[in-house]
Amino acid sequence: MADLASDAPFATPARESLKTADGKPLKAALARAQARSRRRALFLVLPLLVFILVTFVFPIGQMLFRSVHNDAFSRNMPNLVAWFEATEPGTEPDEAAYAALAADLKLLRENRTAGEVGTRVNYELSGSRSLFTSTARRANALEPPFREAILAENEGWADPRLWQVMRDASSAYTANFYLAAVDLMHTETGEIARVPPDRQIYVNLFLRTFALSALITVLTLILGYPIAHLLATLPLRYSNILMILVLLPFWTSLLVRTTAWIVLLQQQGVINSTLVATGLIADDQRLAMIYNQTGTIIAMTHILLPFMVLPLYSVMRPIPPSYVRAARSLGASSWKAFRSVYFPMTVPGIAAGGLLVFILAVGYYITPALVGGASGQLISNLIAYHMTDSLNWSLAAALASILLAAVLLLYWLYDRLIGIDNLKLG
Numbered sequence: 001m002a003d004l005a006s007d008a009p010f011a012t013p014a015r016e017s018l019k020t021a022d023g024k025p026l027k028a029a030l031a032r033a034q035a036r037s038r039r040r041a042l043f044l045v046l047p048l049l050v051f052i053l054v055t056f057v058f059p060i061g062q063m064l065f066r067s068v069h070n071d072a073f074s075r076n077m078p079n080l081v082a083w084f085e086a087t088e089p090g091t092e093p094d095e096a097a098y099a100a101l102a103a104d105l106k107l108l109r110e111n112r113t114a115g116e117v118g119t120r121v122n123y124e125l126s127g128s129r130s131l132f133t134s135t136a137r138r139a140n141a142l143e144p145p146f147r148e149a150i151l152a153e154n155e156g157w158a159d160p161r162l163w164q165v166m167r168d169a170s171s172a173y174t175a176n177f178y179l180a181a182v183d184l185m186h187t188e189t190g191e192i193a194r195v196p197p198d199r200q201i202y203v204n205l206f207l208r209t210f211a212l213s214a215l216i217t218v219l220t221l222i223l224g225y226p227i228a229h230l231l232a233t234l235p236l237r238y239s240n241i242l243m244i245l246v247l248l249p250f251w252t253s254l255l256v257r258t259t260a261w262i263v264l265l266q267q268q269g270v271i272n273s274t275l276v277a278t279g280l281i282a283d284d285q286r287l288a289m290i291y292n293q294t295g296t297i298i299a300m301t302h303i304l305l306p307f308m309v310l311p312l313y314s315v316m317r318p319i320p321p322s323y324v325r326a327a328r329s330l331g332a333s334s335w336k337a338f339r340s341v342y343f344p345m346t347v348p349g350i351a352a353g354g355l356l357v358f359i360l361a362v363g364y365y366i367t368p369a370l371v372g373g374a375s376g377q378l379i380s381n382l383i384a385y386h387m388t389d390s391l392n393w394s395l396a397a398a399l400a401s402i403l404l405a406a407v408l409l410l411y412w413l414y415d416r417l418i419g420i421d422n423l424k425l426g
Contacts (some may be wrong), residue, residue: 005160068174068175072117076108076111095146105136108139109140119132121166179192181402212297214358215297216357216361220305221303228308246310254366257303262370291373292376293372294377296372296376300364311352312346323341355414385397
C-alpha cells in the first residue's frame with residue numbers, strides 16, 4: 001500500500017507529459033482537433049441555416065412585425081398626429097384639430113399620398129379613402145375658420161367614428177389589426193366591442209377552417225387505416241405495387257388533381273351522370289357536390305390521404321404478426337386482439353398522421369379556392385385575398401399570425417399528450 005501511495009504523485013505528470021508524434025501536448029492537440037471538427041460541422045450546415053433564416057425565420061418575423069406596424073397615417077399626417085398626442089382620447093375635435101387636418105391635407109396634395117392615408121383609414125372605416133382623396137384635391141382652397149371650410153367640403157369629417165379611427169391610426173404600432181381579425185373594434189369612446197353582425201366573418205371562418213380540417217383528418221384516418229394495414233400485411237411484392245398507387249398522386253400536379261375533381265363532381269359531371277344513368281337519382285335531382293363544403297371535403301380528403309397512409313404504414317410495418325396470433329391463441333377474439341394489442345401500437349402513427357393532415361388542411365389554399373365556392377372557403381383564402389386584392393397586408397399578417405399560433409398550440413398539445421419523441425413519420 002505504501003508503494004502504491006508513493007507512486008500516485010507521479011501518475012498525473014505522466015499523463016500530462018503525453019505528446020503527439022510531432023511533439024505537441026496531447027491535450028492541446030485533442031482540443032484543436034475537436035475545434036476543427038466543430039467548425040467543419042458548422043460550415044456543412046451553414047448553407048441550410050442561411051436557407052432557413054432567409055426563407056422561414058425572416059418571413060415569419062416580417063409577418064409578425066407587419067401585423068402590428070403600419071405607419072401610412074403617422075408618416076404622412078404629422079400635424080394631426082401632434083394634436084392627437086397633445087389631447088386625451090375622446091376629446092372633441094376643435095378648431096386646432098381642423099387646422100392641423102387642413103395643413104396635413106395640403107401636404108397630402110403636395111406629396112400625392114392622400115390615397116395611401118385614405119386606404120389606411122379605410123381598413124377600419126369603409127368609404128374613408130374617397131373622403132381623403134376628394135378633400136385633398138381642394139386642400140389649397142381651405143381658409144380659416146378651418147372647421148367650417150372642411151365641413152363645407154364634406155360633412156363626413158364630423159363623424160366621431162372617423163376621428164376615433166384616425167386617432168388609432170396616428171400610432172405606427174397598433175393592435176387594431178388583431179382586433180379586426182377576431183371581429184372586434186374600438187368604439188368612439190375607445191372601448192373594445194364586437195363589430196356589427198353583418199361584418200362578423202373572421203371568427204366564423206376560423207371555426208369553419210378548424211372544423212373542416214378536423215373532419216378531413218377523421219375521414220383520412222378512416223380511409224387510410226385499412227389501406228396502411230393492407231400495405232403492412234401483404235407480401236412485399238404485392239405491397240410494393242399498392243405503395244406505388246398510394247404515391248401516384250404525388251407525381252401529378254395538385255392543380256390537375258383539383259381540376260379533375262371539378263369534372264367529376266359538377267352537376268353534369270361523371271358522378272352525377274352515372275347516378276342518373278343507373279336510375280339512382282332523377283335527372284332533375286342531380287347532387288350539388290361542387291363549389292360548396294362538400295366539394296372541399298371530398299377533394300381535400302383525396303389529396304391529403306397519402307399523408308395519413310404513410311405515417312400509419314411506417315408504424316404498422318414493424319409490428320410482428322405473432323403478437324396478434326398470440327392474443328388469439330390465448331382466447332381473445334379478433335376484435336379484442338385488435339383493440340387491445342394491435343391498435344395501441346399504431347397510436348403514434350395515428351397521432352403523427354392526424355397532426356400532419358390537420359396542419360396541412362388548415363393552411364390549404366388552392367383546392368378550397370377552386371372547388372369550395374363561398375361556403376367552402378377557408379381562412380387561407382381570405383388571407384390571400386387581403387394580400388393580393390384588398391392590399392391590407394397588416395390584416396393578412398394578423399390573420400396568418402393567429403393561424404400560426406393555433407398550429408403551434410396544436411403542436412404543444414401533441415407534445416404534452418403523446419410526446420414529440422413518439423412522432424412517427426417514416
